[in-house]
Amino acid sequence: MLALTDVAVVVMAVYGAHFLRFGFRDEPLTVGDTIVELEIGYLITSTLFVVGWLLALQIFGTRDAEVIGGGSSEYRRIADATLRVFGALAILALLFQVQFGRFYLLIALPSGLILLIASRWLWRQWLNRQRRNGRFMQRAIVIGDRDKAGHIAAQIMREPESGIHIVGAVTTHGSPDPLLNRIPVLGDFSDVLEIIDSHSVDAVILSTADAITPKHTRKFGWALDQKRIDLIVAPALTDIAGPRIHTRPVAGLPLIHVEYPHFEGRQRVAKRVFDLVGSLALIVLFSPVMLAVAIAVKVSSAGPVLYSQERIGLHGNPFRMLKFRSMMVGADDQLQSLLDQQGTSDRPLFKVNDDPRITPVGRFIRRYSLDELPQFFNVLIGTMSLVGPRPQREAEVALYDDDAHRRLIMKPGITGLWQVNGRSDLSWDDAIRLDLYYVENWSVTNDIVVVARTLSAIVRPTGAH
Template sequence: MDHRRPPARRRRWEQKYRILLLAADGFAAAAAAFLVHAAYGRWAVALVLPPTWIVAMLAHRSYDRGVLGLGVEEYRRVLRGAVALPALAAVAYGLFRHDAGLLHDMIMAVVPAAVIALAVRYWLRRRLHRRWARSPDGSPTLLVGPAHGVAELIAVLRRGGTPRLQAAGVCLTDPENASQIRRLGVPALGGVGDLNDVVRALGITTVVVLPAPELDASVLRRISWTAAVQGVDFLLAPVLTDVSAARMAVRPTNGVPLVRIKPPNLSRVSRLPKELLDRSLAAALLLFLALPMLLIALVVRLDSPGPALFRQQRVGRYGDHFTMFKFRTMRSDSEALRAELEHLNQNSDGLLFKVKKDPRITRVGAFLRHSSIDELPQLINVVRGQMSLVGPRPPLPEEVEEYTSEIKRRLLVKPGLTGLWQVSGRSDLPWDEAVRLDLGYVDNWSMGLDLSILARTGSAVVRGTGAY
């Protein structure tokens, strides 16, 4: 019966987390009701709002096991419940209690209740992720599929920073390639036929199956039965990777559940809020940082001969060239010396040129690069509409000339001052990984993704990982 213990621990943890969420939602509703009472002097909303708010959260499945700790989807369901609450209050007003004051108070309480509920959920999610990071075994996960696909998924799970799923072992459809998995520090535990014994022996809580020709419908069905008998989750990885959950939807057709992949949302109308946010926020930051930036420019000029700003041609959306601004961090003859340092390139596997401890970097420049302060003048490019706050790395013209047709998809959006490449390691990333992140951003863009990247940028800059 030992193999039952991890799922039992998981269920206890999930029950505890749901209780915390219920308490948090009750607190959010009570706090919002108190604010409304303070403004309008009525107590009726304090009796009605908390249970109504929790009913709305239940109706929109914000306590489902599948969204606990996931972030965006969890927040989206809270917002849907908040939007539905005024409609629910209006229905109650029309059918039961014709109290215009109570209807007004319920509508006014929605915004503070949503803000408090989201803030508390964010705090609980951060605590949950820290717990996952500290846990030695997290949620033991068995990966099933071909060695190449499993290796890619292991890299994704390790890169996420919040290891809810931790690879405890692998059952391969091609066991002859087990050495490729062992090099990653994950045990290869046999083939698909060994799955039942492995789940039982390791106390697996989740089975993830990747696409493979050997895994036809009958094999997948048997694996799902095994998972059900063992009381563990059964997950199917899609054939297409780097597709956000928001773009995927199940469409049943004649009893067959087909997965629809929505096209990338790149129309000008959908990106108008991003344009407004980019330019207004960049302009506000320029005004706020004007004096510090002038002082930085003066220090750059005093530290080494040459201009304070470095100007370089970069390629923007649709291949348009523009002049990008940065604080100068290198000697004025740095471009002439590049050929002499080609053998030191840390990104020899791709088109980027990066050298650790580059001798061309000035004393002040080293600090500016490590802290990313050198990129602040790019706010000018954002105000001009040439760049965005969030987007792919702005490439050089000679890099773009070497792009394949697939990589050119990076040019469908404006380059960014920050992006997935920056919050995921910056210069330490291999070229293929940087391209994968940029293409994933282009295909899965949303305002929520932009805000998430902006929130993660601060910690990435403080860590300074890959900044050289």
């Protein structure tokens, strides 16, 4: 289905550009000082263009099972294949002095790339819905020491969209009790091949274990190859994205090199440029909405339109975060007593369920995140970023442990992984895990993906208080 969709999109983009530029007529191409008529017209060129584009999508593995359905690698491969096709086209045009119509290319490139990514995103939403219902899943068992197998299973089960269904575990030693109180221990490593056959396993996830020697692992891999069962080796690395991991064979060992996260130099400049361009564009785009919200806040309750609150930003430095006022005046003075009544004053996420301080208009604008629109100006002046860790109060930061302080090496964001994965419904541990994952694996591509997912989260708001 992805292949059919790719064909439809590329044909639509290329021949759509041809139609908008030339209509239904064919046009000759200018090569040097000569005119090549029917032999190489734009219709033939468009056909070759379509074929080359589709071949590039295949060659660059944009439909590989390892990348579809999750992560940003699928989108990066599509962008890489598309840009290389147009780069090759530009080189050929320069070598043979072919005068391509600029308008023709300016339509085909961006429209095709946007439609390809949009179509893949739509298919991903469909696939994720199917996987949440238990379809299109790989049946897998986890093999290794009990603690490590349990950790791997917990991480995988946290995301059903991964497409892996853990049917059981094979441990090398320890208790036969179920892992995580729900994953049965099917036996030990000596019986693993019989266990695989009896449970219709599609994949085996192998973690490190003292009892499994390199010789055992090699023979086990050969046996799985004969059975056409995937072997997945899970190292003891958590929350590290693919671009930071590089495998290099040394003396027959597949050594995994892990790059440390760097956020300096060109990375910092790239993020700032993304924030500046994005915030300016969004301020212009949402200016009518901001005006309407400002009027609604002003006429619905007494008090100022804007509300500013001190939050902790980059490197622990405080800043004033802007929002449309969604609560009654003096709401901050009531926060501690409400948290005490709720029994959550000792937790870093200061959220009040069924908050009585919120005005009727405030409840609506908070539900759809309209109260956060003035934060575009925070981004513009550089105290916040479009995407980043959750901005928190000083009292919340005071409850951080050592790990949580690492999230302060980046500016807080208007949106982030916490916004698109549950918002206020997240536990503190999950919120910190997502923020640390973002800090450790930041990229412009991931920022674009988060912004796109934020639009979906706003349209279908869940976890907004």
